[in-house]
Amino acid sequence: MIGLAKVNRAYLVNLRGRESLRLRSGQVRATKFCKSNSRKGDIMNKKTWSAMWVLCLLALWLFVGCSKKENTNEEQGTSPSSEAKPAATAAPIDPATAATVSGTVKLDGTAPKPGKIDMSQDPACKGTNTPETIVADAGNLANVFVYVKDGLGDRTFDVPKDSTTIDQKGCQYHPHVLGVMTGQNIEIRNDDDTTHNIHPTPKDNREWNESQPPKAAALEKTFAREEVMLPVKCNQHPWMKMYLNVMKSPFFAVTGKDGKYEIKGLPPGDYTLAFVHEKLGEQDQKVTLAAKDSKTLDQSFKQ
Amino acid sequence: MQVTSTSYNRAHHWFAVFVACATLLLIVAGALVTSNDAGLSVPDWPTSFGSLYKIPQLVGGVKFEHTHRMIAQFVGFLTIILALWTWRVDRRRWMQYLGWAALGTVVAQGILGGLTVLFYLPPSISSAHAALAQTFFCIAVCIALFTDRKWVLEVQRTVADHQRPRLFTLTIISIVVLYVQLILGAMFRHHGMGWLPHVLNSVTVLFMLAWTALRARSQYSHVEAIRRPASIMLALLIVQFCLGFLAFTTRVSWGRNAVQPELPMVISTVAHVAVGALLLATTVVLTVQVWRCMPASVVEPVSAIEQKPMVA
Known part of the structure; x- marks a missing residue:
């Protein structure tokens, strides 16, 4: 508390505005002033405290409300059975009429000369020194994520009970591009003799960053929301990068070294297929599938 | 200039210099973290x-x-x-405050560093961490300057400044544009914005600092305390501009598709950060020296108990 305050031409107005004390100059014992207004100050304090409590409760209510929503989504993600029931408006998929779409993704132009990864920072890293940014063998483009972007309506799908695996081996992620369903369990293993940290940097999912010592137990993670090309990196080994694709439907594939993909089990209908590459961007194609159709849909990216 | 005197303490001064050097090393270490993308390792x-x-x-x-x-x-x-030593040996009240301010800044800096890890490197917090690092470096350099023999024992002569804008104004503007540049650079490095604002503002920085340094050198050529930081500032400005160009070439142009931070990228950006810190500190030193030479003498507040009319 101020012991002595020097006030020039100051209006000191009490908090209710009934009394005022005008001081032209000189020194005023602030303690005296405070003492004379202590009761009103107390009332104000009570009011302030009350308002603060109300605000705090309101904030807490909002926070809990938002968290509930968040938790609901996370729970949906973590519980494999929660999304199992198909929506009332969508007809169940009849396996007898299911169609297939497949094709090859090509790279137009010459593939850039791959750089070299320098793993000398960590002697325990003994992997291949070739980055997987653009992998094209004889014009066939690998690591393109292909998924049904539009046409499934409001169908919902069972989350696979089987886990999918990300392996850290030779200080690189295997696979480089992975597709999973929302809520599907991902097992992350470290087969290297060094510590890695796994750090997804999502836009729509929760970010996390965990280290994993050599031969440690596998981490088990799920992602609750759809997200395409979610980067995952290791901050200990800056060349280690991969992309995770989280989908609500099981209709997705990743092109192999031969550039080929295949999506099976689609119900007849009109679809938009998206082809996404980490560097070359996204390209869409429309396709109409009749019952038991098996169509070929190729795509090419320009370098 | 009437001041509360303090005696020159050689050990205290050199310790302050050591702290400033250690801080520059810390800035380099921090720049290495960012340049190697190792912030969350x-x-x-x-x-x-x-x-x-x-x-x-x-x-x-x-x-x-x-x-x-x-x-x-x-x-x-x-x-x-340093804060405790300053409090014990330096009788200038404002120096004691500066010592505590340095301690407060370093604590705040540590907390910002922690927050940036806990919140996964948000650009705003990481940039604040970068800017406060250089602020702390400037405080450390100022403590070293204020404990220097020349500052403590010699009487600085005053020189009238009839030109407009005054040199002091120019130095203050230089600090402001450098801070803006520092924040823009930090935001770019921490992925909070593109490189264009930082590059555009570099023209302002170049113009403003060159004007200030050249003016200081010509107008105060006979005052060593001003001429020397002005000359250093000019040299650092040229080096910094070249390093900026090099950092841009290696990181933005040439290293855009690099799979990992490569040595030329790391060296050029770390050097750019370090020389930037030196440039800011030199500009602050120049500002302080110009302020000291201003003819309108500044009487430092001296408490009645401590007041001893001695000339420092």
């Missing part, structure tokens, strides 16, 4: 992999991040000693 804070004292295996990004943390702890420890 140690995922926890204030512990490192769950321990407060164990040194983890210094490989990969951990080498940069944990070394940065260790140097930061060392500088924090040095700053505690």
Whole structure:
């Protein structure tokens, strides 16, 4: 508390505005002033405290409300059975009429000369020194994520009970591009003799960053929301990068070294297929599938 | 200029110089963390992999991040000693406050460093961490300057400044544009914005600092305390501009598709950060010296008990 305050031409107005004390100059014992207004100050304090409590409760209510929503989504993600029931408006998929779409993704132009990864920072890293940014063998483009972007309506799908695996081996992620369903369990293993940290940097999912010592137990993670090309990196080994694709439907594939993909089990209908590459961007194609159709849909990216 | 005197303490001064040098080393270590993309290689804070004292295996990004943390702890420890020492030996009240301000800044800086880890490197917090680092460096340099023999014992002559704008105004504007540049650069480095604002503002920085340094050199050529920082400022400005060009070429142009931070990218950006810190500190020193030479003498507030009319 101020012991002595020097006030020039100051209006000191009490908090209710009934009394005022005008001081032209000189020194005023602030303690005296405070003492004379202590009761009103107390009332104000009570009011302030009350308002603060109300605000705090309101904030807490909002926070809990938002968290509930968040938790609901996370729970949906973590519980494999929660999304199992198909929506009332969508007809169940009849396996007898299911169609297939497949094709090859090509790279137009010459593939850039791959750089070299320098793993000398960590002697325990003994992997291949070739980055997987653009992998094209004889014009066939690998690591393109292909998924049904539009046409499934409001169908919902069972989350696979089987886990999918990300392996850290030779200080690189295997696979480089992975597709999973929302809520599907991902097992992350470290087969290297060094510590890695796994750090997804999502836009729509929760970010996390965990280290994993050599031969440690596998981490088990799920992602609750759809997200395409979610980067995952290791901050200990800056060349280690991969992309995770989280989908609500099981209709997705990743092109192999031969550039080929295949999506099976689609119900007849009109679809938009998206082809996404980490560097070359996204390209869409429309396709109409009749019952038991098996169509070929190729795509090419320009370098 | 009437001041509350203090005696020159050689050990105290050189300790302050040591703290300033250690801080520059800390800035370099911090720049190495960012340049090597190693900011989150140690995922926890204030512990490192769950321990407060164990040194983890210094490989990969951990080498940069944990070394940065260790140097930061060392500088924090040095700053505690500096604040206490200043409080004990320096009779100038404002110097004692400056010592505590340095300690407060280093604590705030540590907390910002921790927050940036806990919140996964948000550009705003990481940039604030970068800007406050250089602020602390300037405070450390100022403490070293104010404890210097020349500052404590010699009487600085005053020189009238009839030109408009006054040199003091120019130095203040220089500090402001440098801070803006520092924040823009930090935001770019921490992925908070593109490179264009930083590059555009560099033209303003070049113009403003060159004007200030050249004016100081011509107008105060006979005052060593001003001429020297002005000359250093000019030299650093040229070096910094070249390093900026090099950093842009290696990181933005040439290294755009690099799979990992490569040595030329790291060296050029770290050097750019370090010379930037030196440039800011030199500009602050020049500002202080110009302020000291201003003819309108500034009477420092002296408490009745401590007031001794001595000339420093």
